[in-house]
Each structure stands twice: as structure tokens, then as C-alpha cells.
Amino acid sequence: MKLSGLFHGILVIVFVMSYTSLTSALTNFNVLNFGAKPNGVTDSTDGFLKAWDAACGSADSSFIYVPKGRYLVGAMAFKGQCKSPQIIIRIDGTIVAPLDYGVLGKSENWISFQGVTGVSITGAGAFDAKGPSLWTCKASNSNSCPSGATTLRFTNSNNIKIHGITSLNSQMFHIAINGCRNVHIQGVKIIAAGDSPNTDGIHVHLSTDVEIFSSSIKTGDDCISIGPGTKNLWIERVICGPGHGISIGSLAKDLKEEGVQNVTVMNTTFSNTQNGLRIKSWARPSTGFVEGVRFTDSVMRNVQNPIVIDQNYCPHNENCPGQISGVKIKDITYTDIRGTSSTPVAIKFNCSAENPCTEVKLQNVNLTYLNKAAQSFCSNVVGKAFDLVQPNGCLESIG
Ligand SMILES: *[C@@H]1O[C@H](CO)[C@@H](O)[C@H](O)[C@H]1NC(C)=O
Ligand SMILES: *[C@@H]1O[C@H](CO)[C@@H](O)[C@H](O)[C@H]1NC(C)=O
Ligand SMILES: *[C@@H]1O[C@H](CO)[C@@H](O)[C@H](O)[C@H]1NC(C)=O
Ligand SMILES: *[C@@H]1O[C@H](CO)[C@@H](O)[C@H](O)[C@H]1NC(C)=O
Numbered sequence: 337m338k339l340s341g342l343f344h345g346i347l348v349i350v351f352v353m354s355y356t357s358l359t360s361a362l363t364n365f366n367v368l369n370f371g372a373k374p375n376g377v378t379d380s381t382d383g384f385l386k387a388w389d390a391a392c393g394s395a396d397s398s399f400i401y402v403p404k405g406r407y408l409v410g411a412m413a414f415k416g417q418c419k420s421p422q423i424i425i426r427i428d429g430t431i432v433a434p435l436d437y438g439v440l441g442k443s444e445n446w447i448s449f450q451g452v453t454g455v456s457i458t459g460a461g462a463f464d465a466k467g468p469s470l471w472t473c474k475a476s477n478s479n480s481c482p483s484g485a486t487t488l489r490f491t492n493s494n495n496i497k498i499h500g501i502t503s504l505n506s507q508m509f510h511i512a513i514n515g516c517r518n519v520h521i522q523g524v525k526i527i528a529a530g531d532s533p534n535t536d537g538i539h540v541h542l543s544t545d546v547e548i549f550s551s552s553i554k555t556g557d558d559c560i561s562i563g564p565g566t567k568n569l570w571i572e573r574v575i576c577g578p579g580h581g582i583s584i585g586s587l588a589k590d591l592k593e594e595g596v597q598n599v600t601v602m603n604t605t606f607s608n609t610q611n612g613l614r615i616k617s618w619a620r621p622s623t624g625f626v627e628g629v630r631f632t633d634s635v636m637r638n639v640q641n642p643i644v645i646d647q648n649y650c651p652h653n654e655n656c657p658g659q660i661s662g663v664k665i666k667d668i669t670y671t672d673i674r675g676t677s678s679t680p681v682a683i684k685f686n687c688s689a690e691n692p693c694t695e696v697k698l699q700n701v702n703l704t705y706l707n708k709a710a711q712s713f714c715s716n717v718v719g720k721a722f723d724l725v726q727p728n729g730c731l732e733s734i735g
Contacts (some may be wrong), residue, residue, distance in 0.1 A: 362399040362424065365391045367407070374405020376432055380521040381409045392418035398733055402427040402461060410434060411443040411485065416451035416493070423454065427461030427501060433485075437470035437507060441482030445489045446507070452490070456497035462503050463487050467505040471532045472555075484508040486533070490516050499523055505532070510555065512539040513546055524551040530578030530608075532556030533648045537579065542594065549573055558583045564624055565594035571601045581611030581639070584629065586623035586649060590619070595625035602632040608678075612642040613670065617663040619648045619656040619688075626662040636675030636682075642703050643670055645696075645717070647688040668719075669697040677703050682710035685717040692716040698725045 365387045365395070368374070370382030391398035398420045407429055418540035431447070433440055440446050446465060449455060464693040465487045473481035484507030490496050492515040502525040510526045513519050521538065528535040538602065540546050542565035550573045551557040559576035562569060562584040582604065584596050606612045613631045616626070636642040645665060650656035665687060682703035688691035696719030703710050703726065714730035723730040 345618070351468070361396065363391075363394045363396045364399050364401065366401045366403065368403060368556075372402075372407055373476045374403065374407060376406030376408055378408065379410065381412055384409055384412055385414075388414045391423050391460050392420055397422040398424070400425045402429045402431070402459070405429045406432050408432050408434065411440055411446055411448075413445070413448045413450060416440055416450065416453060422456075422560075423452070424456045424458065427457065427459040430462045430464055430496060430581075432464045433466045434720045435466055437466070437473065437484070438482065438548060440465075440485040440595040441470060441483045446487050448489045448491065448682045449481045449493055450491045452493045452496075454495045455493065456499065457500040458497070458500060459501060462502035462504055464504045465506045467507045467528060467532060467535065469511045471529070472509045474533050486510075486512045488512070489514060490519065492516065494502050494518055496520070502527065504528070506535050509539045511537070512541070513543050514541045516543040517545055519543065519546040521547065521551065522544045522549040526551070526553040526555055528555040530554070530556055539563065540569060542566070544653060545569055546570070551575075553579065555579045561585075562596055562599065564590075564596065566599065567597045569599045571599075571604065573603045575605045575607075577607035577609045577637075579609050580697045581606055581609045581614055583611065583614040583616055584626055585614070585616035586608075587617040587624045587626070588620050588661055589618060591623065592623055593622050593624035594662040595627060596620070597627050599629045600632070601630070601634070604633075604640070605635045605637070606639050608639070611644055612636050613644070613724065614641065615665060615668070616649050617647045617661045617688075619650045619659045619661050621657070622662040624662070625666070626668070627666045629668045631668075631670045631673065633672045634674075636673070636677065636703060638676055638678045640677070640679050641684055642675065642677050642682045643673065643701070644684045645693055646684070646686050647693075648686050660690045662691065663688065664691045665693040667695040668693065670701060671697070671699045672698075674702045677705045677710045680705050680711050681713050683712035683730060685730060687716035689716055692718055694718045696731060697722065698731060699723050701725045702725065
């Protein structure tokens with residue numbers, strides 16, 4: 337009797353759940369019905385913004401569909417607060433930026449979401465920011481080039497998903513997560529030239545509970561850059577290169593700065609990158625800190641600086657009073673890191689004289705240079721090396 341009562345209870349729950357998911361069926365908004373044109377030449381900015389307004393104002397969960405085709409759009413800001421509790425944007429087409437970089441170049445963002453909750457971007461589509469002409473301008477050292485727009489930015493938003501899309505040739509960063517909570521990024525493909533300037537793949541800043549899974553990032557700057565105020569970040573199965581690797585920092589840009597806490601980076605591959613796993617801070621005063629970072633299971637292929645902490649960053653030796661970093665770096669673990677360095681020094685810990693790096697742990701590290709043992713460099717670092725660590729010599733060996 338008891339069992340059948342339980343069974344009945346489960347049936348009721350299942351029924352109620354399917355009933356609620358039926359009644360909260362998605363309301364559909366196809367951008368073609370709001371004036372967007374899939375021909376790559378008609379400006380579709382208005383069509384996208386109108387589709388957003390309709391979806392945002394819907395009482396139901398809503399679904400914005402971008403069918404196959406090419407859509408020319410300028411800078412677009414999608415703003416909350418929405419009535420709709422959930423907005424799924426499925427992009428099967430390619431969103432294309434104007435060819436003239438001057439149109440977007442002075443806006444901070446191309447496609448920006450601000451103060452939204454429960455927004456998902458999915459699909460096999462792409463954002464093509466047409467960055468190369470701006471990169472060429474910057475490479476010619478002309479001071480008249482604008483800094484460029486970030487392709488996709490979420491600001492002050494919660495419960496965000498970005499799945500499966502491609503970001504091509506961003507002017508500046510590809511994806512930026514700023515002041516957000518609970519963000520899930522998966523299966524994203526990022527592509528830009530290895531020499532494109534400031535084209536960070538994914539930038540995370542002042543955000544909590546961000547996860548990045550199974551993504552491939554080929555770009556000119558950091559694969560993933562992690563700014564102040566990042567907490568509970570999980571990165572897994574990410575392939576980087578070309579580019580500058582996964583980087584915590586630059587920190588100490590500002591005197592008053594929040595710390596970076598609880599970061600996990602696992603199962604990553606770096607090919608022909610400038611850095612692998614990096615922590616970087618300016619050599620100047622700051623309240624910032626880095627605490628609780630686990631780098632696990634990484635493969636390095638021909639990487640210039642596979643493992644690096646650099647607290648002495650000060651380009652042109654300008655604006656670094658005392659040349660000492662105030663950032664405190666503590667509890668950093670490197671486990672199962674293997675592969676090849678393209679320079680003799682594979683492990684470099686160049687920490688702050690005033691704030692040495694502490695509780696640094698190396699375990700099962702095997703990095704070679706030209707089929708021989710590589711070297712390590714250590715300054716102001718305290719920690720331990722467990723099991724096989726090659727190159728060794730930096731930290732006290734245990735076992
Ligand atoms: C660290 O972050 C992970 C998610 O990345 C989370 O599961 C875990 O609970 C966090 N740990 C602490 C001590 O907050
Ligand atoms: C790392 O990821 C690859 C590809 O997803 C997988 O085949 C491999 O088993 C993973 N390694 C570990 C140790 O999880
Ligand atoms: C470490 O930092 C110091 C101080 O900025 C710098 O002079 C030195 O070249 C750095 N060493 C390495 C190996 O990068
Ligand atoms: C370290 O890696 C090299 C190159 O992959 C390999 O030949 C060597 O046996 C490894 N060393 C140990 C102790 O595992």
C-alpha cells in the first residue's frame with residue numbers, strides 16, 4: 337500500500353511537471369517576421385531589436401529564431417528587465433558586421449546583453465565581425481584607429497547559456513562576461529588570426545559561477561582571460577592555439593581591485609601558444625589577490641611559456657612606482673602538466689619581492705625542450721614539488 341501510494345505520488349509529480357512545461361510552451365519570434373533580411377546587405381539591426389522587444393515583453397518563455405542566411409547588423413544592445421522568464425535565441429544563420437570598421441569601431445560592443453536573466457544563445461550559426469581591416473589599421477601603427485568592439489558581451493546578467501556558436505574575426509574581444517552570475521559556455525568555436533591584436537577569446541570579469549566547456553579557441557590574444565572579481569570559474573576540455581594561452585590577469589591595473597578566487601582549469605591543450613597557464617600582474621600597488629587555483633591535466637605543444645607567474649609586468653617601465661606588485665598569489669596547484677616548451681625555460685615563477693607567491697604546488701609535471709629536460713626559473717616563490725617534476729629546482733621536493 338505504501339509503495340503504491342509513493343508510486344501515485346510520483347505520477348502526480350510527473351503529470352504536474354509535464355503540464356507546467358506544456359502550458360509554459362515557448363512563444364516563437366522569427367527575426368524574418370520583424371524585418372530582418374537574410375541577404376547579407378540589408379541592414380537588419382531594427383529587425384533583431386524588434387524581435388527582442390517582442391520576446392522580452394512576452395509573458396511566456398520565448399524563442400527567437402534566426403534562420404540560415406547572412407544578416408548585416410550594426411551595434412545592438414539587448415536590455416532587461418524582461419517580462420519573459422526565459423529567452424532562447426537560436427542562431428542558424430551568420431550575423432555579419434559592416435565591412436567598414438569605423439561603423440562599430442568606436443562602440444564598446446557589437447552585440448551586447450545588459451541586465452538580462454535566463455538568456456540562452458544556441459545554434460550552429462556564427463558572428464562574423466569583419467575584424468581584419470581594423471587589425472591592419474592597428475598594425476600600421478596609426479593612432480587614428482579606433483579600439484574596436486567586443487563581439488558578444490553580457491553585462492550584469494544571470495543564468496546565461498552560450499552553446500555551439502562560432503565567433504569569427506572579432507575587432508576586439510570575442511566574448512566578454514562582465515558582472516554576471518551563473519554562466520554556462522559550451523561547444524563554442526572562436527577563430528581569428530594568430531597575430532590579430534587584443535582579440536581575447538573569452539574574457540571573464542567580476543563574475544561568479546562561470547563554466548566553460550568543450551570549446552576551441554584560435555586567436556591573437558589570450559585564449560581565456562580572467563580579470564579581477566572572478567570567483568568559482570570552471571574551465572574544462574578547452575583547446576587553445578594560436579594565442580596567448582589561459583591567463584589570470586593582467587591584475588593590479590587598479591589600486592583597489594577585487595581578487596580572483598577558486599579557479600579550476602582542467603583537460604586543456606595548448607598548441608603553439610605564447611603561454612600555457614599564466615598568472616600575470618602589473619608591478620604596482622593593488623589590493624588584488626589570487627587564491628585557490630587548480631591547473632590539472634594539460635598538454636603543451638610547442639608553447640613558449642607553459643607555466644608562468646609574472647608579477648613584474650610593466651611595459652615601457654611606465655607607471656609602476658617601486659616596480660613591486662601588491663597582488664598576493666596563494667594556493668596555486670599544477671597537476672599532470674606535460675608536453676613541450678618552445679623555449680629553454682618551461683616553468684617561470686617571477687613573483688613580487690614584497691608579496692612572494694605561497695603554497696604553490698607542482699605534481700607530475702614533465703615539460704621538455706628539444707627532447708631534453710627544460711629549465712625552471714624562480715624568484716620569490718614558496719611551495720612544494722610532489723612526485724615527478726621536470727624541470728625541477730624551484731620548489732622543495734617531496735617524495
Ligand atoms: C569552487 O567553484 C566550484 C565551481 O567552479 C564550486 O563547485 C565549488 O563549490 C567552489 N568551492 C568553494 C569553496 O566555493
Ligand atoms: C580530456 O578530454 C578528452 C576529449 O574530450 C578526452 O578524450 C580525455 O579522456 C579527457 N582526459 C581526461 C583525463 O579527462
Ligand atoms: C623577473 O622579473 C624581473 C623584475 O622585473 C626582471 O628583471 C627579470 O628579467 C624577470 N626574469 C625573467 C626570467 O623573466
Ligand atoms: C617526459 O616526457 C618525455 C617526452 O614525452 C618522455 O620521453 C619522458 O619519458 C618523460 N619522463 C618521464 C619521467 O615520464
